[in-house]
Amino acid sequence: MPLFEIRRKLGYVSQEELDASAYRAIVCSYQFEELKWLHSYWCQELGEITCIYEARDADQVREHSLQSRIPCDEVREVIEVTPEPYIHG
Numbered sequence: 001m002p003l004f005e006i007r008r009k010l011g012y013v014s015q016e017e018l019d020a021s022a023y024r025a026i027v028c029s030y031q032f033e034e035l036k037w038l039h040s041y042w043c044q045e046l047g048e049i050t051c052i053y054e055a056r057d058a059d060q061v062r063e064h065s066l067q068s069r070i071p072c073d074e075v076r077e078v079i080e081v082t083p084e085p086y087i088h089g
Helices: 015-029 058-068
Strands: 003-009 036-043 048-054 074-078
Antiparallel strands (some): 003 074
């Protein structure tokens, strides 16, 4: 399944607003086959959040963002790189 990075420029948001957005993302995700929220990174200083999703395509990610009422400023397909294959033990 392809992976997508979603950049969201939120500005200042409270913890409660962030929690509400996460809840909407989860509830809305049930409407989309093959879409799965894997994890997110929130930079409070910049007011940005980066999310990683599995999805059929970028349009599915954008539609999910629209329905869950969460900004979606950039979407791009990415490939996961982890240290495990490079560690020699």
